Amino acid sequence: MNTDGDHAQRTAQAAFVYELTLADLQGVVRVRARRTGAGRVETLLLPLATIAPVVVFSLFRGLLPVAVVTGAVLGLGAGVLGVVRSRRGMARRLHAVWAAYGQCRTVVDDRGAATTGETMSYTADWKLFTHYAETPDLFVLVGGPRASCLAAVPKRGAEEPADVDRLRAILDAHLRRL
Incomplete structure (x- = not known):
């Protein structure tokens, strides 16, 4: 016995047409940095790596506490600047790769x-991804032990408004929300 309702439920799909922008990919990098363990470690590692040598050197040399604190603050500033530049660079590199694909349609x-x-096509089953995050503008799919596999679907690309809700339901059924 085949009912149309059962068939429609089994084949629920959402379709999006979009071109990934630099802002989209900055959002992807931001999600990875804030919501994954690997991203948080990378965010903390550079500032710690710049503060620790300064503090150790200052203490080893017996400098005044004011000099130790000043060095630590300067090291922290350099580390934070490095993190910001690193994220921007990562987003630019991702954009350089994705820009060649042009307008995409994802089902x-x-x-x-x-x-x-326009220049490629690929299919990914749900085994590739483990988690997803939703921002006001994007769905970001994350996979791999170090959040190395990333995919983005901009909400603005929904072919019909209900596609955003359908995509959210499909993702909830197959992936864990970050």
Whole structure:
């Protein structure tokens, strides 16, 4: 017995047409940095790596506490600047790669996601990703032990407004929300 309602439920899908912008990819990098363990470690590592040698050197040399604190603050500033520059650079590199694909169409269903661009196409099943995050503008799919596999679907690309809700439901069924 085949009912149309059962068939429609099994083949629920959401379709999005978009071109990834630098702002989209900055959002992806921001999500990775804030919501994944690997991203948080990378965010903390550079500032700690700049503060620790300054403080150790200052203490070893017997400098005044004011000099130790001043060195630590300067080291922290350099580390934070390095993190900001690193994130911007990562987003620019991702954009340079994705810009070549041009306008993309992504269809997501219970089997996974299929994306077709002007110069490429790929299909990813749900085993590739482990988590997802939702921002006001994007759905960001994250996979791999170090959050090394990333995908973005901008909400502005929804072919119909209900596609955003359908995508959220599909993602909730297959991935854990960050």
